[in-house]
């Protein structure tokens with residue numbers, strides 16, 4: 001028996017578009033909403049005090065018939081060591097025989113699927129169109145969420161960016177200006193200047209258990225959407241109380257995080273994204289609503305994205321075949 005090993009370079013060499021990833025992630029949410037997935041909440045180990053973690057994230061996605069697990073770790077101190085915050089591996093198994101089929105780098109997939117999940121949330125909860133958007137926290141997730149927003153909203157003219165580290169902000173804006181034509185990128189002087197006037201705000205800074213919010217609820221304009229991927233590390237919790245619709249990507253996972261001390265002041269979301277995508281609960285109902293989607297990142301997102309990567313890699317003959 002052999003399995004396919006895909007390095008990060010192999011995964012990236014497939015050049016899978018954000019649009020294709022948004023499509024499979026949306027399908028994953030639809031299957032989840034229909035009750036066709038199995039996904040126990042993340043389990044974690046913490047080998048050091050602080051925010052360092054290792055999570056095991058298994059999922060089975062019915063219909064697409066994908067069984068996979070991500071083993072993902074993170075440590076915000078890594079940046080000082082010249083290492084990425086988040087790294088990981090994904091294993092795909094044959095859903096019939098359970099034999100391992102592939103093992104692949106999970107960093108690129110984590111970044112892309114998180115942006116894609118947010119784009120799906122924007123499709124259902126966001127404003128119908130967006131002229132100005134904001135990215136707060138200009139690291140790996142800031143980049144992939146920017147790509148996801150520009151993919152979903154084709155009319156974006158202005159992106160207001162903010163990072164507490166000036167070099168990170170400068171690098172982000174410079175890179176984005178080179179990569180995306182016809183869009184104005186503004187390095188905001190502070191978090192307020194980034195957020196005010198934005199139709200959609202992605203926050204991708206640190207995600208501490210007990211946050212010190214630096215974005216005020218009244219900075220999010222009427223009709224706008226907040227799309228945090230940082231476990232509510234940035235926004236005043238009051239915003240989650242005030243928005244007309246608050247959703248998450250998985251109730252059980254949010255309950256697990258609550259049991260660990262996260263989301264202490266956040267009300268229970270009225271729906272999970274799968275329920276909205278499957279049409280069981282409404283998404284945005286009028287242009288004036290302010291909405292918020294707290295996507296923590298779920299194993300279904302990883303499984304469907306890894307499944308797509310595996311399919312494309314097999315078709316293109318990419319990766320090394322290793323004896324099991």
Ligand SMILES: NC(=O)c1ccc[n+]([C@@H]2O[C@H](COP(=O)([O-])OP(=O)(O)OC[C@H]3O[C@@H](n4cnc5c(N)ncnc54)[C@H](O)[C@@H]3O)[C@@H](O)[C@H]2O)c1
Nearest residue numbers: 137138139140141163164168204205206207229295296297
């Ligand atoms: N929801 C998900 O599915 C998911 C998946 C992966 C990562 N994450 C989370 O997303 C966040 C970003 O992850 P990443 O991999 O992009 O990390 P990263 O380290 O690459 O980027 C984080 C950026 O935030 C900036 N920052 C720190 N404090 C800030 C502040 N007060 N204001 C503005 N910017 C600030 C840093 O300078 C850095 O540029 C983390 O909290 C991570 O845990 C969520």
